[in-house]
Amino acid sequence: MSMDYDVLVVGSGIGGMESALKLGDMGYKVLVVEKEASVGGRMILLSKVFPTLDCASCISTPKMAATIHHPNLTVLTYSEVQGIRRDAAGRFHAKVRQKARYVDEVACTGCQQCETACTVAVPDQFNADLVARRAAYIAFPQAVPKKAVIDRQGSSPCTFACPAGIEAHGYVSLIRSGEYEKAHRLVLDATPLVGTLGRACYAPCEADCTRGSLEGTLPIRRLKRFISDRHAETGADLGIDVAEPNGRRVAVVGSGPAGLTAAWQLARKGYAVRILEAAPEPGGFLRLAIPSYRLPTEVVERDIDNVRALGVEIVTNTPVRDLAALKAEGYDAVLVATGTPRSTDLGVPGEDRLGVLGGPEFLRKVKLGQPVDVAGRRVVVVGGGNVAMDAARVALRLGAASVTVAYRRGRFEMPAHHVEADDAEKEGVRFSFQVAPKEVEGDASGAVSGLRCLRMVLGEPDASGRRRPEPIPGSEFVLPCEVIIGAIGMTPDTAAFASQVGVERRGTLRADPKTLQTDVPYIFAAGDVVNGATDITRAVGEGRRAAHMIDRWLTAGTMDGFDLRLPVVDKAQVLARQQQYTLRPPTPEGVTLSAAPLDFSEVEAPLSEQEAHEAAGRCMDCGVCSGCHECVNVCPVDGCIDLNARDRESEVEVGAVVVSTGYKLFAADLKPQYGFGKYRNVITGMQMDRLLAPTRPFNTILRPGDGKVPERIAYVMCTGSRDETVDNPLCSKFCCMYSIKQNQLIMGALPLADVTVHYMDIRAAGKRYDEFYEQSKSMGANYIKGRVAKITEKEDGNLVLRYEDIESGGQLVEAEYDLVVLAVGVQPNRDAARLFVGEELAEDPYYYVAEPDEDLNPGLTSIPGVFVAGAASGAKDIVDSILHAGAAAAQAAAHLERTQAKAKVPA
Amino acid sequence: MSTTTIREIREIVREEPVMQPRILQALEAGPLTVPEIARAIGCPSDEVLLWVMGMRRYGKIREIKEPSRDGYFRYAAANWEVPA
Numbered sequence: 001m002s003m004d005y006d007v008l009v010v011g012s013g014i015g016g017m018e019s020a021l022k023l024g025d026m027g028y029k030v031l032v033v034e035k036e037a038s039v040g041g042r043m044i045l046l047s048k049v050f051p052t053l054d055c056a057s058c059i060s061t062p063k064m065a066a067t068i069h070h071p072n073l074t075v076l077t078y079s080e081v082q083g084i085r086r087d088a089a090g091r092f093h094a095k096v097r098q099k100a101r102y103v104d105e106v107a108c109t110g111c112q113q114c115e116t117a118c119t120v121a122v123p124d125q126f127n128a129d130l131v132a133r134r135a136a137y138i139a140f141p142q143a144v145p146k147k148a149v150i151d152r153q154g155s156s157p158c159t160f161a162c163p164a165g166i167e168a169h170g171y172v173s174l175i176r177s178g179e180y181e182k183a184h185r186l187v188l189d190a191t192p193l194v195g196t197l198g199r200a201c202y203a204p205c206e207a208d209c210t211r212g213s214l215e216g217t218l219p220i221r222r223l224k225r226f227i228s229d230r231h232a233e234t235g236a237d238l239g240i241d242v243a244e245p246n247g248r249r250v251a252v253v254g255s256g257p258a259g260l261t262a263a264w265q266l267a268r269k270g271y272a273v274r275i276l277e278a279a280p281e282p283g284g285f286l287r288l289a290i291p292s293y294r295l296p297t298e299v300v301e302r303d304i305d306n307v308r309a310l311g312v313e314i315v316t317n318t319p320v321r322d323l324a325a326l327k328a329e330g331y332d333a334v335l336v337a338t339g340t341p342r343s344t345d346l347g348v349p350g351e352d353r354l355g356v357l358g359g360p361e362f363l364r365k366v367k368l369g370q371p372v373d374v375a376g377r378r379v380v381v382v383g384g385g386n387v388a389m390d391a392a393r394v395a396l397r398l399g400a401a402s403v404t405v406a407y408r409r410g411r412f413e414m415p416a417h418h419v420e421a422d423d424a425e426k427e428g429v430r431f432s433f434q435v436a437p438k439e440v441e442g443d444a445s446g447a448v449s450g451l452r453c454l455r456m457v458l459g460e461p462d463a464s465g466r467r468r469p470e471p472i473p474g475s476e477f478v479l480p481c482e483v484i485i486g487a488i489g490m491t492p493d494t495a496a497f498a499s500q501v502g503v504e505r506r507g508t509l510r511a512d513p514k515t516l517q518t519d520v521p522y523i524f525a526a527g528d529v530v531n532g533a534t535d536i537t538r539a540v541g542e543g544r545r546a547a548h549m550i551d552r553w554l555t556a557g558t559m560d561g562f563d564l565r566l567p568v569v570d571k572a573q574v575l576a577r578q579q580q581y582t583l584r585p586p587t588p589e590g591v592t593l594s595a596a597p598l599d600f601s602e603v604e605a606p607l608s609e610q611e612a613h614e615a616a617g618r619c620m621d622c623g624v625c626s627g628c629h630e631c632v633n634v635c636p637v638d639g640c641i642d643l644n645a646r647d648r649e650s651e652v653e654v655g656a657v658v659v660s661t662g663y664k665l666f667a668a669d670l671k672p673q674y675g676f677g678k679y680r681n682v683i684t685g686m687q688m689d690r691l692l693a694p695t696r697p698f699n700t701i702l703r704p705g706d707g708k709v710p711e712r713i714a715y716v717m718c719t720g721s722r723d724e725t726v727d728n729p730l731c732s733k734f735c736c737m738y739s740i741k742q743n744q745l746i747m748g749a750l751p752l753a754d755v756t757v758h759y760m761d762i763r764a765a766g767k768r769y770d771e772f773y774e775q776s777k778s779m780g781a782n783y784i785k786g787r788v789a790k791i792t793e794k795e796d797g798n799l800v801l802r803y804e805d806i807e808s809g810g811q812l813v814e815a816e817y818d819l820v821v822l823a824v825g826v827q828p829n830r831d832a833a834r835l836f837v838g839e840e841l842a843e844d845p846y847y848y849v850a851e852p853d854e855d856l857n858p859g860l861t862s863i864p865g866v867f868v869a870g871a872a873s874g875a876k877d878i879v880d881s882i883l884h885a886g887a888a889a890a891q892a893a894a895h896l897e898r899t900q901a902k903a904k905v906p907a
Numbered sequence: 908m909s910t911t912t913i914r915e916i917r918e919i920v921r922e923e924p925v926m927q928p929r930i931l932q933a934l935e936a937g938p939l940t941v942p943e944i945a946r947a948i949g950c951p952s953d954e955v956l957l958w959v960m961g962m963r964r965y966g967k968i969r970e971i972k973e974p975s976r977d978g979y980f981r982y983a984a985a986n987w988e989v990p991a
Contacts, residue, residue: 116965121923123916132920132961177924578915617925680913680953698960699970699980706952707941707959709978797952 004652005031013041015870016660017067018885024072032075038143040064047692050741051772064144083837100645102150107640110146114631119173128687131697135625152625154569158205164540166190168205173626176616184227191540192264192306195299198225210571216586226612243270251331253320256284257536258527259337261543267310278319289363292600321496333550336525340533344489350440355448359387359487375399383487384414391485392429408436408469426593450478490533515559516546564644574622587615656892660869663826666720679793680705682820692745703819705797710818716788717759721825732825734877736763739823743781756782849873859888919954926958938981
């Protein structure tokens with residue numbers, strides 16, 4: 001029976017590469033799975049190797065290239081083995097997850113332009129956190145394959161929460177980088193209504209902002225307003241890509257947020273679009289309902305001008321009654337997005353009296369400058385939604401003697417956004433809760449004189465989840481008033497379409513929720529006319545979806561592919577990336593309210609540039625990649641970057657497994673007396689190796705506390721090894737030698753520097769190792785025998801070591817240094833044991849992969865057919881790792897020959 | 908002994924894009940050492956070093972050859988030229 005591969009090698013450090021290459025040379029087909037984006041493991045990150053002082057890169061890269069290009073090796077980088085199961089025949093079945101790179105590995109040229117353009121900075125794990133990398137990155141300069149990867153861990157909660165599909169994290173990230181115009185363009189990619197949403201959106205993004213779990217959410221909506229205002233001030237071009245005309249025409253009926261957004265998106269795809277609007281002004285609810293103190297008319301007009309700028313024709317005073325006629329006129333498709341322009345009737349006697357108005361009707365009159373007679377009168381607004389709040393606050397501004405909102409449920413059940421209700425109250429609107437209208441009372445002239453109401457009690461929750469109001473018998477009372485504004489709901493005006501497309505009982509149009517297609521294939525419907533009254537962002541999202549689906553339908557594409565968002569990242573995991581957070585004060589609210597306002601000037605102040613920049617700087621980059629699309633914009637290869645890519649999972653069958661998962665470095669902060677993580681000038685041996693490497697993160701060896709070239713450098717040996725206090729009694733075997741190597745390199749790079757090593761005993765067992773040690777001493781390195789008890793930091797960042805000097809009589813000494821290097825030991829990588837399902841890969845008492853017969857059969861593990869190579873079974877230097885990996889390869893080959901020969905024996 | 912509480916690397920690094928314009932503004936008058944930049948923008952030297960090295964990596968600033976007598980390199984905006 002054939003297998004996918006003869007051997008699976010897990011890990012591609014020096015041990016993994018060696019085993020794989022040896023097996024490949026023997027003719028076996030090998031699959032190498034590496035979790036990082038490049039093969040090479042830790043060795044490629046080192047400066048030089050001991051005792052030869054050969055350049056680690058120079059001797060690693062040929063092996064890395066050989067691994068990738070070997071004809072018998074298949075290498076999956078940026079991939080993980082998720083479970084290996086052994087079957088009854090002794091074969092192994094491994095689940096492999098290839099993590100999405102979001103970059104086409106074949107097409108990527110390794111030019112790094114994506115990395116340079118990226119707006120998200122994160123610690124560079126390949127430089128031991130000494131410097132930042134970008135979310136888009138190539139692991140390191142010698143990476144094999146030298147291909148970019150985008151660190152994209154999911155949708156950021158703000159972006160995921162936006163029904164309009166706006167890349168909220170992306171534009172915040174661009175603002176943080178000072179790229180205001182690019183931020184504006186990113187929002188334009190979703191909708192032309194940047195200024196509108198920057199003011200009138202209820203910002204579900206902010207409700208989900210992870211920073212809200214700390215000291216407060218980012219002002220994401222106001223940041224959008226900032227870039228919109230900034231764009232308007234500069235008069236910059238829209239800078240939006242628009243396709244060549246495709247010869248097709250689409251009619252959009254209605255010019256609210258859904259219609260405008262759909263028209264915008266269709267125009268960008270090359271369609272000739274005409275918007276037909278029944279009202280005298282375009283904009284729908286935005287232009288004809290939302291009051292100017294929340295959304296100035298000029299802002300709406302500015303957004304509508306964006307749509308016109310793409311050649312969309314907007315025709316007003318043109319109600320459409322015959323959708324089929326539009327088809328006959330030559331439109332290839334029709335989108336109905338007429339919203340919910342009609343008020344729901346109060347349904348009580350006397351509703352036709354003079355002085356009773358519908359909420360939308362009232363707001364529309366005011367926006368169009370038509371007379372409404374509320375000055376000096378007592379106004380009652382019936383309803384608890386946002387329209388009711390708008391109507392009440394507008395009535396106040398028009399000089400009403402008093403404004404009372406009458407709502408049949410309680411404050412907490414109000415559908416209005418709580419900010420709207422709070423603001424209304426602060427401006428002087430009164431609330432009368434748990435009252436329902438029973439009759440409009442009037443005088444002899446037919447005018448309103450009061451609203452007879454019933455008091456209500458809240459019963460059990462209804463279908464909406466809110467407690468159902470029930471009348472209290474005998475509780476009638478009259479709210480005296482001259483004007484009543486009914487704002488209990490809004491309904492579509494679709495009677496004219498009933499004979500052409502399906503209409504639901506509530507008057508909404510029937511459309512497929514995914515494709516937005518009605519019963520008539522060329523007629524689509526989107527927004528509130530389908531869903532009932534919702535909000536602007538949902539309408540914008542529907543408009544985007546409608547444009548996408550109309551395009552798919554007209555180009556005979558499949559009716560899918562609209563919502564490609566990645567799953568949202570887990571906020572708890574985002575917060576867990578840091579142990580502690582510096583709390584940064586949230587941006588102060590910008591709304592200034594006055595009691596009894598008398599004008600329609602905007603109540604919310606804009607953010608200054610400094611405020612915007614600092615507010616954006618609080619972003620926590622939840623998804624890591626922000627979705628700003630700068631990488632896509634600069635990539636010279638079309639289609640190379642796909643931010644919607646997904647992980648791929650597969651299962652392979654192999655005859656043997658080589659575990660080469662390496663080791664972990666001791667976490668130096670577990671020795672708090674040495675101050676790592678607390679004193680910046682205390683670093684680890686791995687960090688020093690990076691500072692000494694040709695691809696170093698700094699321009700030379702500098703201390704991280706202030707960039708000073710250090711003159712006195714101390715080494716503290718056996719940090720976290722041979723140390724029962726941290727449960728690691730084992731010697732890490734190569735710390736002495738890498739420290740000696742670093743001593744020599746430092747003295748070469750900084751001839752004036754003093755290097756002092758505080759050690760217990762030097763273990764230099766190996767060919768030319770002791771000579772290497774003696775050479776270091778002869779170069780001037782100072783070796784002091786004795787444990788370091790404690791490190792403290794001085795005001796200038798220098799470090800004082802308190803230690804016992806055994807060879808000088810055991811006296812306690814204090815010495816001052818510029819920089820301290822902790823020669824950290826190694827620890828087992830217990831990921832190896834978690835690879836297997838159904839049986840246990842045994843560990844030794846120190847949690848390394850156990851080799852039950854290590855004296856005579858190195859590389860064998862507790863599972864037949866599974867072998868261990870390199871430091872996964874215990875600390876080894878490079879030479880020993882290669883030798884051990886060769887042994888593991890030989891064991892694996894012997895196993896394969898044995899099992900295959902057995903399979904060939906006739907029964 | 909220093910009483911300054913140092914922040915986590917991830918948090919500091921995340922702020923690099925925000926700090927870039929401030930650092931470049933500080934360098935408008937000419938090259939500065941890390942402690943000088945730190946004083947100019949009012950931030951700790953260890954944080955400034957992280958930002959400066961990130962900016963250096965991506966070509967926004969460069970070091971001036973040879974450290975000063977007190978052991979500090981000076982850094983300049985990438986497009987800075989020695990005054991004639």
